[in-house]
Amino acid sequence: MKSKAFGLDIGNTSIKIASIRKDGNSLMLESVATAPSTPKGILSESIVDLQVLSESIKQMLAQSNIKNTNVALSLPESRVYTKVIEMPDLSEQELSAALKFEMEQYVPLPLDQVRTDWEILGKKEIQGKKTMDVMLIAAPLSIIEKYEKLAELAGLTPQIIETEVVSVHRALLPFINTPDSNVIVHIGATTTTIAVTQAGIIRIVFSIALGGLAVTRAISVDLGIDINQAENYKKAYGLNKEAFEGKIGKSLAPILESISGDVKKAILLFKEKSNEPIKQVVLSGGSALLPGIDAFLTNALSSQVVLGNTFSAYNIANVPNELQIEAPSYNVVVGLALRSFL
Secondary structure, eight states, X not given: OEEEEEEEEEOSSEEEEEEEEEETTEEEEEEEEEEEOOSSGGGOOOHHHHHHHHHHHHHHHHHHTOOOOEEEEXXXXXXXXXXXXXXXXXXXXXXXXHHHHHHHHHOSSOGGGEEEEEEEEEEEEETTEEEEEEEEEEEEHHHHHHHHHHHXXXXXXXXXXXEHHHHHHHHTHXXXXXXXXXXXXXXXXXXXXXXXXXXXXXXXXEEESOOHHHHHHHHHHHHTOOHHHHHHHHHHHTTOSSGGGGHHHHHHHHHHHHHHHHHHHHHHHHHHHHOOOEEEEEEESGGGGSTTHHHHHHHHHTSEEEEOOHHHHXXXXXXXXXXXXXXXXXXXXXXHHHTTTO
């Protein structure tokens, strides 16, 4: 039986589309496209800017020869509220009632202004006490309505709108679906999301307002060059100590130290709860490709650091070599497309 699904990842700096086909037990990348985000993009409140963005998406769909109008969309972590909490082991009906009060505590907006969802991640029993870990998600209605409007303008029907961390977790699940505990560090354009997993299940998740754009701006300011040139230098040289007398690496260091500091906090918090070691740190997002970042974080965290490649994780066929090299930057969009098959 053959089936197809595609995801659409609308980032601050780029738009990505990926269509996956399943033939029996095999997965194949049917088409993929990426384009720069429009100047104001999804952040704009103007319908005109949304129309411009929708036209760009239409062009990408046409170039990719995607006829399917059912799409999976992701919301950036910077625009949603995600929290993993521990609750008593309740029935779903009891849990649903109890979570209304928990939502009021964790969501910094009136509940009539957000769309909420929750998922039981797992249950456990310690010293006779039964509990469950529950992921709470809340997204402002204004954001969801904007994505729904954009989809409508592009001639698409959203089948699911989920947060980036859920997509990335799905994209990398074969790497982390083991008895071990791992950390996913997804470095986006404006936000870095840190998720600690145990036996493949998310136990801790939070985001910090630092990402690839902060790194680019730091290089731009320190070297006195424009943003575009700084972006090129970042991708080419990263933490190379020889290039430009090590100035680029020095620009990056404070931001990467801040990110690694928050990863350390997540690891310590997890160890306090579970007393389990972390097997590895899995990097995701475009900035995971920064030259030297894996060595930097290995040293900072004293843990094995690997690049998260969703294409190899699922043994997806028909992936060009140049795409394999940039795989961590496609984890969100491929994770969206994979939702229909897992």
